[in-house]
Structure formats: structure tokens, C-alpha cells
Amino acid sequence: MEIISTSAPTVLDVISTKELEKILVDEKLFASEEESLGRVEVLGRLDGIVKDWIKRVTMDKGISDEEQIQEANAKLFTFGSYRLGVAGPSTDIDALCVGPCYATRHDDFFGKLFRMLQETPLVEDLTPVPDARVPVIKFKFNGVSVDLLYAQLQFSVIPEELDSLQDSLLHNLDEQTVLSLNGCRVTDRILSLVPNIRNFRSTLRCLRFWAKRRGIYSNAMGFLGGINWALLVARVCQLYPNALPNVLVSRFFKIFAHWKWPNPVMLCPIQYQAMPHHVWDPRSNQRDRKHLMPIITPSYPCTNSSYNVSSTTLRIMQEEFQRAKELCEEIEAGKRTWITLFEPYHFFGSFKNYLQIHIAAKNAGDFRQWKGWVESRLRQLIHMIERDMGGVLQCRLYPGDFSENSVKSSSQCHYFMGLGRKQGVSPQDGEKFDMRLTVDEFKSHVVWMYSSWKQGMQIHVSHLRCQDIPDFVFPGGVRPPKSLNEKKRKRIEVIESTKLKKSESSTAGHSSGQKSSQTESGVALDGSHGLKSGPSVEPSTSSVSSSTSASSRPQRPAVSIETEDDNATSVSQAQNFNQVGATVAAALATGTISSFCQNESLEELEPPELTAPCFKTAFVATQKPIIKLQFSSLVK
Numbered sequence: 001m002e003i004i005s006t007s008a009p010t011v012l013d014v015i016s017t018k019e020l021e022k023i024l025v026d027e028k029l030f031a032s033e034e035e036s037l038g039r040v041e042v043l044g045r046l047d048g049i050v051k052d053w054i055k056r057v058t059m060d061k062g063i064s065d066e067e068q069i070q071e072a073n074a075k076l077f078t079f080g081s082y083r084l085g086v087a088g089p090s091t092d093i094d095a096l097c098v099g100p101c102y103a104t105r106h107d108d109f110f111g112k113l114f115r116m117l118q119e120t121p122l123v124e125d126l127t128p129v130p131d132a133r134v135p136v137i138k139f140k141f142n143g144v145s146v147d148l149l150y151a152q153l154q155f156s157v158i159p160e161e162l163d164s165l166q167d168s169l170l171h172n173l174d175e176q177t178v179l180s181l182n183g184c185r186v187t188d189r190i191l192s193l194v195p196n197i198r199n200f201r202s203t204l205r206c207l208r209f210w211a212k213r214r215g216i217y218s219n220a221m222g223f224l225g226g227i228n229w230a231l232l233v234a235r236v237c238q239l240y241p242n243a244l245p246n247v248l249v250s251r252f253f254k255i256f257a258h259w260k261w262p263n264p265v266m267l268c269p270i271q272y273q274a275m276p277h278h279v280w281d282p283r284s285n286q287r288d289r290k291h292l293m294p295i296i297t298p299s300y301p302c303t304n305s306s307y308n309v310s311s312t313t314l315r316i317m318q319e320e321f322q323r324a325k326e327l328c329e330e331i332e333a334g335k336r337t338w339i340t341l342f343e344p345y346h347f348f349g350s351f352k353n354y355l356q357i358h359i360a361a362k363n364a365g366d367f368r369q370w371k372g373w374v375e376s377r378l379r380q381l382i383h384m385i386e387r388d389m390g391g392v393l394q395c396r397l398y399p400g401d402f403s404e405n406s407v408k409s410s411s412q413c414h415y416f417m418g419l420g421r422k423q424g425v426s427p428q429d430g431e432k433f434d435m436r437l438t439v440d441e442f443k444s445h446v447v448w449m450y451s452s453w454k455q456g457m458q459i460h461v462s463h464l465r466c467q468d469i470p471d472f473v474f475p476g477g478v479r480p481p482k483s484l485n486e487k488k489r490k491r492i493e494v495i496e497s498t499k500l501k502k503s504e505s506s507t508a509g510h511s512s513g514q515k516s517s518q519t520e521s522g523v524a525l526d527g528s529h530g531l532k533s534g535p536s537v538e539p540s541t542s543s544v545s546s547s548t549s550a551s552s553r554p555q556r557p558a559v560s561i562e563t564e565d566d567n568a569t570s571v572s573q574a575q576n577f578n579q580v581g582a583t584v585a586a587a588l589a590t591g592t593i594s595s596f597c598q599n600e601s602l603e604e605l606e607p608p609e610l611t612a613p614c615f616k617t618a619f620v621a622t623q624k625p626i627i628k629l630q631f632s633s634l635v636k
């Protein structure tokens, strides 16, 4: 593995690193002793629960031999930022329960263990996510967030000293177990591949803090998450094995501002084994070839940990790397201090137009699941808008959600997306952007693809101008004054930083604010919304309709709406059956329609069934007027 420099630190490096690390302490990025002890206690209790669980499972399998029951064992491993030693006060604990061959994921982990957790005092917000790529039970234990995965190994007894790094463990395991084990294996391998763990941790804490401040910390939204930042920092540590964090931070930006993506970042050569698990290989796999920012995990099966990165998020991150590189050069030259590197990105002052995505569900349990799903889909909305608006617009998501009340709501939240013109694309007179169909398509897609959708799970997307951003997004619910000179702005930044650090890992809403005036773009079937843009971008009105880009878009399906008095209204022409189903799904999501019965499964409407003559669906609305929809004789 090549090395760029083995230079030993200078006295100045020691001083500069102290200054840098002082910021981490001042920003309270370390868990207090009490918090750390609380986590250790939670893990101890959890370990006891899984050990108890496996004995019950053993007995339930009809094994009555006392010795075998005594021997039965399950083991808890930690991984992620907690295991890496960079957890902050509010970061979650990622844990893996390893069980023997007879303890199944479905019945025993998501069944028996889940019920035991339900009965455990101090366990709350229990959310099973069995259908995820990496199935997980999420919960809070005595206030500590835990993500618990499961690995069902081939052993009949799990040895207490099990080494999760052994590749031979992976033989004959199901894909979900391999992926679940991978978290632990990757974390431990990273720690074994960095030359100096203390310097690695300190540098990683800086980078995690910086990424959160600059609004680019979120794997789900197409930026980078904990694992990706850890791998990138580990690589820089390898290249400068003796450097202190001040140099490592600065070299990090220097290297990644100039990195020629999609060249992969790897901590070691890709490992191959005679096992069937997918290993990242752009030469043989077309999907891997499409990855824009490959950051490869270091243990078998080596995969790309940053497959969510899109051309938009990559561009944003590159701009941030470049900005930080320049700042670091000035810091090194003594022209600035480290704190300037961590200045927050002013998301709500950076765009003239925004989309607000409001999601809600009937109860806290539904909401947690619905929110997780919608959040993982939001990057799709960016893709759709950029695709449909002729490549003129570019979007930026704020990687966090907001609530209208100071206490985080358990059944609704808001996301925001900034809309701007692509650099270098000049505005045209009277240019308009009509996003109604795109937004409808997105909402439909979100509902359509979600197999666990339930009544009450809603999504609304609306357009708003910068001045209409609701107050609750601002720290303390107070909107900063419009024109600020540089000095005042700096002061506000300090206030914002204080607020931001409170929610270091995930951005929460702030105190209550007024409801903004906004344009609803997501109202079900006849909802209208358009974003009009010209040399000076104007706000849309709810009736903005035509646009040049929209004319080339497929039209809405022919849906006849029958109101109570049987006045049928044709909404538009059908393009295909998929769209009908999609429109239905959107109506369900927005709450306009509360239930429906169908004669044919909506899934059957996927191509190639587009030519099917008709399908009939009846809907009943939540509120008057009752709407019945009759889908029939759709025009192809």
C-alpha cells in the first residue's frame, strides 16, 4: 500500500492539532462519562436478553437435555461509529446478535426476541424492519437508540470467543446474514488497517462534524454516511501514517478535492473467496460500472459502500471538498483559524425556491416506518426533477427533518429541497418549470413501491419561495433578519452552530413557528403546482399550468371521477396502466382517498400488461364529497 509521506509531526502540528481537538470538545462532540456508562449498561442488559432468548428458543425446539440448554449461546457484537470509538452524545449503537443454526431470523429473531423486547421495561419505539436489505429491529433502550441486526451462523453452539473476521464463517450463509455480519467485519478491519487508531478517531470526528455542518452527512440522501467517511479518513491515515489530525484533515481535502472519481478508494486490495457473494467489480458487473464515487469496504465480500451517490450529490460534495481545501490552506498559512472550516452551510439562505415535503402517519409506529421509507426515496425526487426539467435545474436536499413543534413530533415531519439553476445555464425569458407531473409521479412511486403502506401514511409536496420558509426550520424558531452585514452574519452563524451541535447526528426541528404560505403541489388527482422561473424567478401560483418541458411528458391516465351526485369528470388521457395505478397510489398517499377495493392487483398492471382492456377500482374518500373512481376502458 503506497504512502505519500512518513514525515513526523512538528511542534506546530502538535499545537494546531490541540486547537482542532479543542473545537471537538467545545462543541460537545464526545459522550459524557454518564452517557458512556449508560450505553455500556444498555449493552450488558441486551446481551443478557439475547442469552436468555437463545435458551428459550432451544427449549422451544424440543431440546430438553439440560446440558444442551446450558450450552446454548447467542452473542452480541457492536459495530458502526460506537465500535469505531467516534460516537457522540446522540449517536446510535449498532449491534449484531449472532445466533446458532437453529435460531431463525423470521420466527425467532423477529418473533420471539421482538416480543421479549416488547416486554422489557425501558424499551420503547420498537420498530421491526424485516424487509430491509439488511433486516433490523430498531428501538430505544433507556433512551439509547439501538439498531439490532441478526446473523444466523452454521454453528450449533456459538463460541463466546467467536472471531467475526474469519472468512470461513461466511460459508453457506444466507445473503442477509452475510450483509449483517459485514458491518462488524468492516468496522474491525478498518481498525486493523489504520496505522494509528487515536489519530484516525480524532480526524474522523472532525470530518463527521464538518460533513454535518456542511449538510452532506447522509447515506440515505445520496451524500456520505458514517461508514463512508470512516473509509475515506482511514485511507488518508494510511497515506500519511505519522501525521497528526491537523495534517490529516488538511490532506483529506487536498486529496478528495482532486480525486478522479470513479476511481475507487480502497484500504486494501479487493478480497476474493470461493464463495458466491457479490464482490464489487466494474469490469464484470454493469451496475458497479455506474457507481460514481466508489468507496470499497475492506473485508470479503468487498462492496461499494456509497452506491447512493448521484451526479448531483457528487458535485455538491466536490464543491465542499474544494471549499474546505482552500480554507485549510489559509489555516495552514495562519490566515484563519480552524473554526472557520466548520461554519455551517446556510441551506435556507442559499436558494430562492424550495420544495417542502411533508410526511405524516396515523400513529408513531406507522410514522417511523413511513419516514424511513420516504427518506430513502427522496434522492429519487431529485433525479426525477433534474431529468424532467431539461437538465436546467439542480436540487439539494437538506439531510434532516423538521417538526413544527419544539418537541419532535411522533407522527409528522418536513423535509426541504433547494431548487436552483445549474451553473452555466443561462435563464430564458418567460421560462417556466412545471413539476406537477414529476411530483405526482414521485409520490406515486413512493407509495407504489412500499409494500407496507397503510391508511393514514401521507406525503405532500409543495413549492415555496425563500421568504415563505416556515420559521420552525430556524434555530429557536426565529428567522434571521433579511440583510445582514458580514459581522452580524458571523454572529448568527455562531448561534446556529450552538443549535446544530445539539442535534449533531440528526437534524431535528426547532421551536414552533408560523405556518408558511405555500403552494400545494401534491394534492391528489387534480392538484396543481408549477415552479415558474425566469431571469428573476417568480413564485408559482396553484394554477400555474403549462410549460414547455411538461408538454413532452406523458399525460395523466384517463380516470373518471364520480362524485356523490354522479358527475363524472374526466381528468385526462391515459398513457398506460402503470400511471393509473401510480395516480391511485398518490391519491392514497395524500389522504384524498382513504381506501379502495380493486378487482385486479395493481401489481398486475406493470408492463407488459399495459394492453389489458380495463380494470375497475372503487375508492371511498375520507371526507365529503365521497369520491368514487371508476377506472375503465383506459386509452392506451
Ligand SMILES: Nc1ncnc2c1ncn2[C@@H]1O[C@H](COP(=O)(O)OP(=O)(O)OP(=O)(O)O)[C@@H](O)[C@H]1O
Pocket: 079, 080, 081, 082, 087, 091, 092, 094, 182, 183, 184, 186, 187, 219, 225, 226, 227, 230, 297, 304, 305, 306, 307, 505
Ligand atoms: N452502505 C453501506 N455499505 C456497507 N456497510 C454499511 C453501509 N451502511 C452501513 N453499513 C454498516 O453499518 C454500520 C452502521 O451504519 P451507520 O449508518 O449507523 O453508520 P455509523 O458509522 O454507525 O455512523 P452514525 O454515527 O451516523 O450512526 C457501518 O459502520 C457499516 O459497517
Ligand SMILES: [Mg+2]
Pocket: 080, 081, 082, 091, 092, 093, 094, 226
Ligand atoms: Mg450507527
